[in-house]
Amino acid sequence: MEAERTLGIIGVGEIAHAIVSGLCDGTDVPPAIALSPRGARTAAELAERHENVRVCPDNQAVADAADVLILAVRPQQRAEALAPLTVRPGTLVISAVAGTSVADVGELLGHDGPVVRVIPLPAVSRRSSITVTYPAHPVAEALFDRLGGALVAPAEEAFDVFSALTSTFTSYYAYLATLADWGTRQGIDGEAADRYVRGLFENAAHALTDASKTLPRIAAGHETPGGINERIRTTWYEPHREPLERALDALLVDLKRGY
Missing domain, CATH: 3.40.50.720 (NAD(P)-binding Rossmann-like Domain)
Incomplete structure (x- = not known):
């Protein structure tokens, strides 16, 4: 400008x-x-x-x-x-x-x-x-x-989809806060749990800078078959994937109506 x-x-x-x-x-x-x-x-x-x-x-x-x-x-x-x-x-x-x-x-x-x-x-x-x-x-x-x-x-319909995707922003931070809180309740010092979770996901975000890899490929690259990441994904994330998509669908309807 x-x-x-x-x-x-x-x-x-x-x-x-x-x-x-x-x-x-x-x-x-x-x-x-x-x-x-x-x-x-x-x-x-x-x-x-x-x-x-x-x-x-x-x-x-x-x-x-x-x-x-x-x-x-x-x-x-x-x-x-x-x-x-x-x-x-x-x-x-x-x-x-x-x-x-x-x-x-x-x-x-x-x-x-x-x-x-x-x-x-x-x-x-x-x-x-x-x-x-x-x-x-x-x-x-x-x-x-x-x-x-x-x-x-x-x-403009695509713009509304991008807007709906943006709505997940604070849920991500709340997810990290939940992890740190869970660690604290298991006996880890609260400051240490917070520091570790921040560092864990700051480092994980670095993988997103490689545009040659799709998001599913990045996820697969951080997961070992039968490993602990796979376990949490299949037992916690996968059962909640459809509710997340339904929530986004409902939000998109409201955005198109004028919020």
């Missing part, structure tokens, strides 16, 4: 913080960024850290200043936050509002200009996360290429 474009962000929570950090930390020419006052503490902290970031008095002031407007409000707040806004013609609107279609965003804003949906994750702060986008737009893709890479979904 060209440096002269002003980026506006409405909804300054964790994702907005990550986007701003990824665009600004350690970069020579960060974009001008206008933030909404919602999430005042986070917005003020970002403005204090970065000379190119300012906090606007209200959401309309952000929309007025922005050439590229990012919407990062919660789905439950979308009507309240977006309906009163007037967006300048030609503004690129980038929506990180879950379960809200391109058409719905345009209708809420009364905006007939370009709207792109995105799924940014907290790791964009380190410029190490792929962001799914839809539809294709060169400015949006250039923006998220700076934050770790853009992956353009071929259709």
Whole structure:
């Protein structure tokens, strides 16, 4: 994204913080960024850290200043936050509002200009996360290429599938917490159990960087026939695979309906 474009962000929570950090930390020419006052503490902290970031008095002031407007409000707040806004013609609107279609965003804003949906994750702060986008737009893709890479979904239905996959994120962390807690209950020191589980899965994640291997092949490569990994997979994971898929199916239906 060209440096002269002003980026506006409405909804300054964790994702907005990550986007701003990824665009600004350690970069020579960060974009001008206008933030909404919602999430005042986070917005003020970002403005204090970065000379190119300012906090606007209200959401309309952000929309007025922005050439590229990012919407990062919660789905439950979308009507309240977006309906009163007037967006300048030609503004690129980038929506990180879950379960809200391109058409719905345009209708809420009364905006007939370009709207792109995105799924940014907290790791964009380190410029190490792929962001799914839809539809294709060169400015949006250039923006998220700076934050770790853009992956353009071929259709909005596919975008919703990517969104459903993202919903498993915190379950992964809860799974790790369960392992550490189980180890503690078996008599291991809690700090040691936490440290070991973190290290175990940090190392396991390294295998994912080898794109020449499929995910099933990676799994098979870490499993010995008749071994302990196979035992847990077959006795715990496999019986729960279908319930996981059903939960994702149900979530996908809700995402398509508008969450």
